[in-house]
Amino acid sequence: MIRLDKYLADMGIGTRQEVKKHIRKGQITVNGEAVTAPETKVCEGKDEVKMDGKPVSYASYEYYMLHKPSGVVSATEDPRERTVIDLIREKKRKDLFPVGRLDKDTEGLLLITNDGVLAHSLLSPKKHVDKTYYARIQGCVTREDVERFAAGLDIGSEGAKERTRPGVLEILKSGEESEIRLTIQEGKYHQVKRMFEAVGKKVLYLKRERMGTLCLDEGLKPGEYRSLTKKELEYLQMNQKGVSR
Ligand code: URA
Numbered sequence: 001m002i003r004l005d006k007y008l009a010d011m012g013i014g015t016r017q018e019v020k021k022h023i024r025k026g027q028i029t030v031n032g033e034a035v036t037a038p039e040t041k042v043c044e045g046k047d048e049v050k051m052d053g054k055p056v057s058y059a060s061y062e063y064y065m066l067h068k069p070s071g072v073v074s075a076t077e078d079p080r081e082r083t084v085i086d087l088i089r090e091k092k093r094k095d096l097f098p099v100g101r102l103d104k105d106t107e108g109l110l111l112i113t114n115d116g117v118l119a120h121s122l123l124s125p126k127k128h129v130d131k132t133y134y135a136r137i138q139g140c141v142t143r144e145d146v147e148r149f150a151a152g153l154d155i156g157s158e159g160a161k162e163r164t165r166p167g168v169l170e171i172l173k174s175g176e177e178s179e180i181r182l183t184i185q186e187g188k189y190h191q192v193k194r195m196f197e198a199v200g201k202k203v204l205y206l207k208r209e210r211m212g213t214l215c216l217d218e219g220l221k222p223g224e225y226r227s228l229t230k231k232e233l234e235y236l237q238m239n240q241k242g243v244s245r
Contacts, residue, residue: 002044003041004030005019005023008023008028030042030049059092061093061115062091062092062227063112063227064227065228067108067217070106074102075101097119108207108208109211129239130185132181132211133192135205138204141171145169145201152165164191167182169181181209213236213238
Protein backbone atom coordinates (compact mmCIF):
# COMPACT_ATOMS: atom_id res chain seq x y z
CA MET A 1 0.00 0.00 0.00
CA ILE A 2 1.27 3.47 -0.81
CA ARG A 3 -0.06 7.00 -0.42
CA LEU A 4 -2.22 8.23 -3.26
CA ASP A 5 -0.05 11.32 -3.84
CA LYS A 6 3.07 9.14 -4.13
CA TYR A 7 1.26 6.74 -6.47
CA LEU A 8 0.35 9.59 -8.82
CA ALA A 9 3.73 11.31 -8.57
CA ASP A 10 5.57 8.00 -9.26
CA MET A 11 3.51 7.66 -12.42
CA GLY A 12 4.66 11.06 -13.62
CA ILE A 13 1.33 12.86 -13.18
CA GLY A 14 3.18 15.76 -11.56
CA THR A 15 5.28 16.72 -8.57
CA ARG A 16 4.05 15.74 -5.12
CA GLN A 17 2.66 19.30 -4.66
CA GLU A 18 0.94 19.27 -8.07
CA VAL A 19 -0.74 15.92 -7.53
CA LYS A 20 -1.96 17.01 -4.08
CA LYS A 21 -3.81 19.86 -5.82
CA HIS A 22 -5.42 17.43 -8.31
CA ILE A 23 -6.51 15.23 -5.41
CA ARG A 24 -7.95 18.11 -3.36
CA LYS A 25 -9.86 19.37 -6.39
CA GLY A 26 -11.62 15.98 -6.58
CA GLN A 27 -10.11 14.92 -9.92
CA ILE A 28 -9.11 11.49 -8.59
CA THR A 29 -11.29 8.47 -7.93
CA VAL A 30 -10.28 5.22 -6.23
CA ASN A 31 -12.57 2.29 -7.09
CA GLY A 32 -15.12 4.76 -8.38
CA GLU A 33 -15.20 6.97 -5.26
CA ALA A 34 -13.85 10.52 -5.31
CA VAL A 35 -10.96 10.83 -2.86
CA THR A 36 -9.73 14.21 -1.64
CA ALA A 37 -7.13 13.21 0.96
CA PRO A 38 -3.59 12.87 -0.48
CA GLU A 39 -2.55 10.54 2.34
CA THR A 40 -5.20 7.93 1.39
CA LYS A 41 -3.51 4.52 1.10
CA VAL A 42 -4.00 2.61 -2.14
CA CYS A 43 -2.94 -0.87 -3.15
CA GLU A 44 -0.83 -0.84 -6.33
CA GLY A 45 -2.15 -3.29 -8.91
CA LYS A 46 -5.42 -3.83 -7.01
CA ASP A 47 -7.20 -0.51 -6.45
CA GLU A 48 -8.47 1.20 -9.59
CA VAL A 49 -7.18 4.76 -9.65
CA LYS A 50 -8.52 7.24 -12.20
CA MET A 51 -7.73 10.85 -12.91
CA ASP A 52 -10.46 12.84 -14.72
CA GLY A 53 -12.01 9.46 -15.53
CA LYS A 54 -8.84 8.04 -17.13
CA PRO A 55 -7.19 5.00 -15.51
CA VAL A 56 -3.73 5.55 -14.00
CA SER A 57 -2.20 2.09 -13.63
CA TYR A 58 0.87 1.62 -11.46
CA ALA A 59 4.20 0.16 -12.53
CA SER A 60 6.84 -0.50 -9.89
CA TYR A 61 9.49 -1.33 -12.46
CA GLU A 62 9.76 -0.77 -16.17
CA TYR A 63 12.23 -2.43 -18.54
CA TYR A 64 12.76 -1.26 -22.11
CA MET A 65 15.14 -2.46 -24.79
CA LEU A 66 16.17 0.58 -26.84
CA HIS A 67 18.03 0.51 -30.13
CA LYS A 68 20.01 3.65 -29.35
CA PRO A 69 20.52 5.82 -32.40
CA SER A 70 23.62 7.92 -32.98
CA GLY A 71 23.30 11.56 -31.88
CA VAL A 72 21.52 10.92 -28.57
CA VAL A 73 23.25 11.01 -25.18
CA SER A 74 23.09 8.20 -22.58
CA ALA A 75 21.87 10.40 -19.73
CA THR A 76 18.61 11.00 -17.91
CA GLU A 77 18.63 14.77 -18.45
CA ASP A 78 20.69 17.16 -20.48
CA PRO A 79 20.20 20.91 -20.93
CA ARG A 80 21.10 20.85 -24.65
CA GLU A 81 21.04 17.31 -26.02
CA ARG A 82 18.29 14.77 -26.60
CA THR A 83 18.65 11.89 -24.15
CA VAL A 84 17.85 8.21 -24.45
CA ILE A 85 15.10 8.71 -21.85
CA ASP A 86 13.42 11.34 -24.09
CA LEU A 87 12.98 8.58 -26.69
CA ILE A 88 10.79 6.42 -24.39
CA ARG A 89 7.43 8.04 -24.99
CA GLU A 90 5.14 5.53 -23.22
CA LYS A 91 7.08 5.53 -19.96
CA LYS A 92 5.12 5.58 -16.74
CA ARG A 93 7.96 5.92 -14.29
CA LYS A 94 9.84 9.18 -14.01
CA ASP A 95 12.91 7.52 -12.48
CA LEU A 96 14.11 5.61 -15.56
CA PHE A 97 17.83 5.55 -16.39
CA PRO A 98 20.07 3.83 -18.95
CA VAL A 99 22.01 0.80 -17.71
CA GLY A 100 25.53 1.91 -18.56
CA ARG A 101 26.53 4.42 -21.19
CA LEU A 102 27.05 4.29 -24.91
CA ASP A 103 28.90 7.18 -26.54
CA LYS A 104 26.81 9.75 -28.39
CA ASP A 105 27.91 8.31 -31.74
CA THR A 106 27.47 4.63 -30.71
CA GLU A 107 24.33 2.74 -31.68
CA GLY A 108 22.73 -0.41 -30.40
CA LEU A 109 21.43 -2.16 -27.34
CA LEU A 110 20.65 -0.09 -24.29
CA LEU A 111 18.53 -1.28 -21.40
CA ILE A 112 16.38 1.44 -19.84
CA THR A 113 14.89 0.74 -16.44
CA ASN A 114 14.36 2.04 -12.91
CA ASP A 115 15.56 -1.26 -11.37
CA GLY A 116 18.79 -0.26 -9.65
CA VAL A 117 19.52 -3.76 -8.37
CA LEU A 118 19.36 -5.28 -11.84
CA ALA A 119 21.48 -2.43 -13.22
CA HIS A 120 24.10 -2.99 -10.54
CA SER A 121 24.24 -6.71 -11.26
CA LEU A 122 24.84 -6.02 -14.96
CA LEU A 123 27.41 -3.27 -14.45
CA SER A 124 29.35 -4.54 -11.46
CA PRO A 125 32.92 -5.42 -12.57
CA LYS A 126 32.70 -8.45 -10.25
CA LYS A 127 29.92 -9.98 -12.36
CA HIS A 128 31.97 -10.19 -15.60
CA VAL A 129 28.93 -9.64 -17.82
CA ASP A 130 29.74 -10.03 -21.52
CA LYS A 131 29.11 -7.07 -23.81
CA THR A 132 29.35 -7.75 -27.53
CA TYR A 133 29.98 -5.02 -30.10
CA TYR A 134 30.03 -4.96 -33.88
CA ALA A 135 32.40 -2.37 -35.35
CA ARG A 136 33.83 -1.09 -38.60
CA ILE A 137 37.49 -0.27 -38.27
CA GLN A 138 39.78 1.90 -40.35
CA GLY A 139 42.73 -0.31 -41.28
CA CYS A 140 43.38 -4.00 -41.54
CA VAL A 141 42.58 -5.96 -38.38
CA THR A 142 45.00 -8.89 -38.11
CA ARG A 143 45.52 -12.20 -36.27
CA GLU A 144 48.11 -10.34 -34.21
CA ASP A 145 45.41 -7.91 -33.05
CA VAL A 146 43.25 -10.88 -32.03
CA GLU A 147 46.11 -12.15 -29.87
CA ARG A 148 46.80 -8.74 -28.36
CA PHE A 149 43.11 -8.28 -27.46
CA ALA A 150 43.09 -11.79 -25.94
CA ALA A 151 46.10 -10.91 -23.77
CA GLY A 152 44.53 -7.64 -22.54
CA LEU A 153 45.72 -4.21 -23.66
CA ASP A 154 47.14 -1.14 -22.04
CA ILE A 155 44.69 1.65 -22.89
CA GLY A 156 46.17 4.22 -20.49
CA SER A 157 47.15 7.68 -21.65
CA GLU A 158 49.88 10.17 -20.68
CA GLY A 159 52.11 7.49 -19.22
CA ALA A 160 49.44 6.13 -16.85
CA LYS A 161 48.89 2.38 -17.28
CA GLU A 162 45.35 1.06 -17.58
CA ARG A 163 45.10 -2.60 -18.51
CA THR A 164 41.96 -4.19 -19.87
CA ARG A 165 40.86 -7.73 -19.19
CA PRO A 166 41.07 -10.10 -22.16
CA GLY A 167 38.69 -9.40 -25.03
CA VAL A 168 37.48 -11.86 -27.65
CA LEU A 169 38.04 -10.30 -31.07
CA GLU A 170 36.54 -11.94 -34.14
CA ILE A 171 37.45 -10.69 -37.61
CA LEU A 172 34.41 -10.65 -39.90
CA LYS A 173 36.16 -8.89 -42.79
CA SER A 174 39.67 -7.54 -43.06
CA GLY A 175 40.94 -5.02 -45.55
CA GLU A 176 41.46 -1.26 -45.75
CA GLU A 177 38.25 -1.09 -43.75
CA SER A 178 37.65 -4.10 -41.48
CA GLU A 179 34.58 -5.44 -39.71
CA ILE A 180 34.84 -7.11 -36.34
CA ARG A 181 32.86 -8.43 -33.40
CA LEU A 182 34.34 -7.87 -29.96
CA THR A 183 33.22 -9.28 -26.62
CA ILE A 184 34.51 -7.65 -23.44
CA GLN A 185 33.47 -7.91 -19.81
CA GLU A 186 34.21 -4.36 -18.75
CA GLY A 187 32.79 -0.95 -19.47
CA LYS A 188 35.67 1.47 -19.19
CA TYR A 189 35.22 4.93 -20.69
CA HIS A 190 35.40 4.68 -24.54
CA GLN A 191 36.79 1.20 -24.01
CA VAL A 192 36.33 -0.27 -27.49
CA LYS A 193 37.66 2.86 -29.20
CA ARG A 194 40.66 2.98 -26.86
CA MET A 195 41.41 -0.73 -27.37
CA PHE A 196 41.63 -0.17 -31.12
CA GLU A 197 43.68 2.99 -30.62
CA ALA A 198 46.10 0.86 -28.57
CA VAL A 199 46.74 -1.25 -31.70
CA GLY A 200 46.94 1.83 -33.94
CA LYS A 201 43.44 1.63 -35.47
CA LYS A 202 40.33 3.75 -35.48
CA VAL A 203 36.72 2.77 -34.86
CA LEU A 204 34.54 4.21 -37.63
CA TYR A 205 31.21 2.78 -36.49
CA LEU A 206 30.25 1.04 -33.25
CA LYS A 207 27.11 -0.84 -32.31
CA ARG A 208 26.37 -2.88 -29.17
CA GLU A 209 24.61 -6.13 -30.00
CA ARG A 210 24.43 -7.92 -26.66
CA MET A 211 24.71 -7.40 -22.91
CA GLY A 212 24.73 -10.58 -20.84
CA THR A 213 21.81 -12.69 -22.03
CA LEU A 214 20.05 -9.74 -23.66
CA CYS A 215 20.41 -9.47 -27.46
CA LEU A 216 19.36 -6.47 -29.51
CA ASP A 217 16.07 -7.27 -31.29
CA GLU A 218 16.91 -7.05 -34.99
CA GLY A 219 13.38 -5.83 -35.65
CA LEU A 220 14.10 -2.58 -33.81
CA LYS A 221 15.42 0.24 -35.98
CA PRO A 222 17.67 2.91 -34.43
CA GLY A 223 15.46 5.03 -32.15
CA GLU A 224 12.88 2.26 -31.65
CA TYR A 225 12.28 0.38 -28.41
CA ARG A 226 10.05 -2.19 -26.80
CA SER A 227 9.39 -3.62 -23.34
CA LEU A 228 11.50 -6.62 -22.37
CA THR A 229 9.69 -9.93 -22.63
CA LYS A 230 9.14 -11.95 -19.44
CA LYS A 231 11.77 -14.47 -20.56
CA GLU A 232 14.36 -11.78 -21.31
CA LEU A 233 13.83 -10.29 -17.86
CA GLU A 234 13.99 -13.69 -16.14
CA TYR A 235 17.29 -14.55 -17.84
CA LEU A 236 18.78 -11.18 -16.89
CA GLN A 237 17.64 -11.61 -13.30
CA MET A 238 19.30 -15.05 -13.08
CA ASN A 239 22.60 -13.19 -13.27
CA GLN A 240 21.56 -11.30 -10.16
CA LYS A 241 22.00 -14.19 -7.74
CA GLY A 242 23.77 -12.97 -4.64
CA VAL A 243 22.56 -9.39 -4.97
CA SER A 244 19.80 -8.63 -2.47
CA ARG A 245 17.06 -6.16 -3.20
N1 URA B 1 33.19 1.42 -26.08
C1 URA B 1 33.29 2.63 -26.67
O1 URA B 1 34.37 3.05 -27.06
N2 URA B 1 32.16 3.34 -26.82
C2 URA B 1 30.94 2.91 -26.44
O2 URA B 1 29.95 3.59 -26.62
C3 URA B 1 30.87 1.64 -25.84
C4 URA B 1 32.00 0.92 -25.66
